[in-house]
Amino acid sequence: MRTVPRALRQRTRGPAALAVLLLCLTLVGGRAPAAQATPTASIAAPAAIAPSTITVDGTSPGRTFDGVGAISGGGGNTRLLLDYPEPQRSQILDYLFKPGYGAALQILKAEVGGDTNSTDGAEPSIEHTRGVVNCDNGYEWWLMEQAKARNPAIKLYALSWGAPGWIGGGNFWSQDMIDYLVSWLGCAHQHGLAIDYIGGWNERGYNAGWYENLHATLAAKGFGSTKVVGADDNWSIATGMRNDSALNSAVDIVGVHYPCGYMSAMTSCSTTPDALATGKQLWASENGSEDADTGAAPMARAINRGYLDAKMTAFINWPVVAALYPNLGFNTMGLVTANQPWSGAFAVGRSTWATAQTTQFTAPGWQYLDTASGYLAGNRANGSYVSYASPDRTAWSTVLETMDATAAQNVTLKVAGGLPGGTLHVWSTDFSSEAATAHLVPGPDLTAVAGGYQLTLQPGHLYTVTTTTGQGAGTAASPQRGVLALPYSDSLAGTATGRDARYFSAMNGAFETAPCAGGRSGNCLRQQAQSTPIRWTDESADQPYALMGDLSWSDYTVSADVLLEHAGTAELLGRVGTQGRNNNGLNAYNLRVGDNGAWTLLKSDTSWSFSTLAAGTVPALGTNTWHRVALTFQGSTLTAKLDGVTLTTVTDAGYGAGQIALGTGGYYSAQFSNLTVTPGTTAPLDGTYQLVNGKSGQLMDAANQGTAAGTPVIQWGGNGGANQRWRLASTGDGYYTVTGVASGRPLDLPGAGAVPGTQLDLGAGGAGAAQQWLVVPAGGGRYTLESRADGQLADVEGGSLTLGARVIQWPANGGANQQWQLVKVG
Template identity: 55%
Template sequence: MTWASRWRTPLLTVLTLLAGVLVGAAAPSPAHAAATTSITVDGRAPGPAFDGVGAISGGGGNSRLLADYPEPQRSRLLDYLFKPGYGAALQTLKIEIGGDTNSTDGAEASHEHTRGAVDCDQGYEWWLAEQAKAHNPDIKLYGLAWGAPGWIGGGNFWSQDMIDYLMSWLGCAKKHNLGIDYLGGWNERDWNAGWYKNLKSTLVAKGYGSIKVVAADSGWNVADAMTSDPAFKNAVDIVGVHYPCGYNSAFTSCSSTPTARSLGKPLWASENGSEDLDGSPGLDSGRGAPAVARAINRDYIDGQMTSYINWPVIAALYPNLYFQTDGLSLANQPWSGHYRIGKTTWVTAHTTQFTHPGWRYVDSAKGYLGGDRANGSYVTLKPANNSDYTTVIETVDATADQTATFTVTGGLPAGQVHVWSTNLTSDNSADWFAHTQDVTPSGGKYTLTLHPGHVYTVTTTAGGGKGTATPPPSKSLALPYADNFDTPAGTTSPKYFADMNGAFQTVPCGGGRTGKCLRQMAPTRPIHWTDEKSPNPYTIMGDQTWSNYTVTVDALLEPSSTVDVLGRVGQQGRNNNGLNAYHLLVGDSGAWSIQKSDTNWNWTTLPGASGKTAKPLGAGTWHRISLTMQGSKLSASIDGTKVGEATDASFGSGQAGLGVTDYKTVQFDDFAVSPGTATPSVSGPVTSGIAGKCLDDDRNAGDNGTHAQLWDCNRTDAQVWAWAGGTLTHNGKCLDVAGEGVANGTLVQLWDCNGGAHQQWSPQPDGTLKNVLSGRCLDDPEWKTVNGTQLDVWDCNGGANQQWRLPS
């Protein structure tokens, strides 16, 4: 881990005209002579058509919480994603074709759980696509499946059933007045050439001949197969590959293959993207905004890829999920309306706000500054009529100022250009996507001084804009909480419930009840995309700070089955390969148990916490089930009778949830989470996993902004902390993540307690202390042992530098 510098770099754009010098903010002298690049923007030398910059909603569940945001915050988030001249101004939206199975951080609902029973209102992707079109009527839509219902092809994805399934999905798109522009096969699962041929012929026969087929949303080897199979080549319109710059890398090199380039078809980075919506300030850690800035340019320079599609579109998912901060923005608190617009939004805007799909690359004005990729890159685009041009430049890795001299020719406008800039090394949002200069060329020429760690747009287009909406502060979801599922939500899922496997939908109640109930709809095990060893359906909701509470629900076991009531739900393993949680399992036979699972899906029945009711509960009848957690005491009740209890201290806080132990159509009603007795505050030192070190208040100051730091344990007042209900306080101030930040390296300090999730901490079984808002852990950077080392938050890794023993 690398320590993240907190220095803020001023805006330094300096434009020098041949006729004189126009100076912006003063800049320090470079350490050595600046590199010089001559860029000829020639309208007579166009390259291939630009297909746009987009993002993905899917793979999976990453957009789930957006629909539950209150107004006006929901509309503002949608503006930041899709509205031209406001934020990311996305030009393509790729949406998951749901299959009732986990596809990374959640499951997306199928429109056809059983053969022939089509429901075009399932899930939230149709809603999101409609919103995207409303905000930007020109946006392109792209559909792709990660998994599929189990009835398809007897478990074979590459079947006629799957093609028919896609046709019914396209029928649903028509009902939502949505035109689909692109369609893929099976995400990251290679291809079946015969299937793609059949897909293409079926699209033409069904009147969808304008839809372009993308293959194979995997690797470049599909191009080799197309070369040796002309019919396969003819069936595919676009070659789409994933992570051509390397997965979760710095994206410094983004190559394709000679074979792919020889096909004469558009090449796309049909999924790209990098961890974190911001990246580590002041660093090039290969993640977040700096990596995306490189990739949007270098995809074309290195590999002739004409579209970049970011995974995912937004981090609207709970912070205990693995990819909790990946996306253009963060929106994980619908109850508070709090959100954060990430720096990646503005890196994207540098291209999208000043170009349009259908423009063409200008190959005379692309490349690496000074011929060295370490200096940065540039690409230029223009419309067919030569009425404008836009050059996008990144200097992510540069270490000194550089000079770029532009010569505009070939019928392109030689008038005023507008310069926009983002300082990637700055944490100050005023330094992101700032309109810094307007320059009038002399004789079609002008010079720009480029500073390290920036993204620039130089454009003749008018407009461009930066949204100014301000989010409300974060806060915890208060208890008690209840939902009888009768009140309509933003989607077919109840408010705040996020499906991890299966499909939980509100439907008319069965078993003699009126009103609406929550039903697990998938009756057979799907064709999975993930490989988790416990793929049972479950859905989660709530706040990571919930500690002592009772979760209660009525359950109707329709066929013979076992329901799962979850409590203190914590960290989920990557791709649902485990979950820290308690489970009360109750079957129709009357068998019950309290179990715990971990992030490897190891299950343990707690000692003494299993048994059987005097009579079987039976299928087709309603029963009231409750799981109570008070400190280390856990107890189970069925139909108002306590049936057993256990003692376990593995998980101290977390969300609630509902599930089924197999793909059965169980119903739930009258869900409630009621608070228990608050755990008394305890005071004392917070000791580090690094021997002899403690959490320390710098100088025992106790003022807002006082550093939280590492120091030798010394039993002084500066190391006395109070722990209660997920907060750590000292001298009446809360342990706080500065600026409600979520990026790696964000500093930790003391601040007035305000109930925000950035001041809430969730102890993990491995001894780490996870911040509820960011999902990152309290961290001693680089395992430093020097007294006064200021603490930050960083990706949780279980190291001793992230382990803390709380007062007890």
């Protein structure tokens, strides 16, 4: 749900309109545009905040700090990172794991793949069928190896969201599942990875007997050093542990999800008396689910307040990276956004620096200092502080956050209990700024005056005062975003057996390279999951498919060779757009061909409602034979072909652009080879237009008929003004500039910033990435405008119907308020 506040922005239309405007502003608490004359009023200065004194005492009691980490899984959120080119792939990995460079993660939690959708994708199992184990399946091994190479001290944690269908006859809480996890741990050992922690079934409660058997089996099989986390859900397992000594002995760490609130400001965190009474380490074993930028402030609060409010000793963010396609539900959540492997473009979110302000100055095994942790001036509204000391007391750090403070405040730090004093170092991040110079910035060192160190804290900042050294902010910069050019082709042979095909991301099932059947040599892409998995999501249609490509692809022909090994259907999808949350639907066209010769051309939506556009029958295709399927999209005309023969030509204007996908009608094997995507003929959009919002019917407008750089862009009813006319001009590489006719200035994303909710304005010129837009057909004669700077869309804030509502940037969500009709006016 969108949380960016709305602002009412009106223009003058004479004295009467001004009176109405001022009345509206009074009623809704808005503010008039800067160009508007408004009555003067005295504004009270923020109340002064009382100074705080913090004594950092090495003799203080406190729990052991376990670390700050992030999750790869739940699911498919890391998939595209594997296909990134160098040096960008290594740069992203450095920002995530390298000490003294970026997030410097201390825990990496990885999904144990189960061939089933676990939020935004399906991660492959190591054992699709009983007894056939492939320890190289998937990309989590690679990610863990990369993390360990950069930080050998990082802790590894494994958790399942789903499982292959053969396990326990469909029962997760079975000995089969325990044995499967032991096999997975054995695979980790083959990769040189020791797994420090393992959990049960993500957010599906707990089974006491199963946890007890897991603990015993780990010990018996030589994995006794792997600690068990229960139950990666809510606090109820702690109550169970208080009443069941065997369960209490089996669970080493109590892990709970979103104890500081789901997708919230995380101003406070909660626990239970039973959890505290277990005496076990308590973890926020999944937290976050926030945008890479706007989630930084909540994260800064929660890392501190999780311990202050609930004695939680680890914070694990979901997810680690947003390396997934932007038509999926959680496409900007993570520490780094990386959704264009073909261009190498990425964006380091402010959440990276919210993490770094703790991780670069501490280590797992350090101790919290309770007497030097609390709320500034005794009031959580002023911010919080948490102190840590190394086990040998040779180093310490204090992290202070002022996310909600309204004024500057002074802090005096004193050192006691055998901790080192001398010169203290100060690092800070200003969360009101996107500038690189505002993130993890070293400040002047502190020296003691009269036994204390004086520091002034500004609002909206995160500070670390430390005796440690070696910190820093990485400087690697992203290349410019670009489209995946057509024509595109791929044999689908992959780089080796058991690998993903380039750019393909499975949403259900497991699509891996395997020796080709049907007399064809080499490798082909094969759907490997042979039975319906134990599912985590509850989508009404869970057929296997894997998607790839650029969402801007509009007029094209996609074709591939397909072979069915089993009775059923093979599927080719095109103009694949928005996916419903947790795979609960997909905007797409789908050609299904069956072994019996029956074929269907379907249209689906984001609730998995299917409508048949055409259907028919050809001579039976049989199994283990190759056939060529193709879909052509040209404007609203769709043509389906099989083995070069046209099956049907239909007209449908529902979806104007999107990716391609390969799939099967169920959990059985089919193979794919020789993918090609060739461009159609798309007329250029160069010309002058009014941009009419798809939801409100209002026009994109330069506010107050402004022509100066920085003039905000709003929506407004049509009035024929030149400030509502925009000239589109191609840049020659798929993008356009969108220039106001009245101003001669380009539509601009201020500062090329990645923060959702940033209002668009008129730029000063220059035609950089912040002033270039991918204009993509959305169906029904509408288009989206995607910023080249960060891939977000021009959006009427909150889907408002109000005159003067802001035009902002926002991640793609398929909403009509992100769609614009181009009405040509010249």
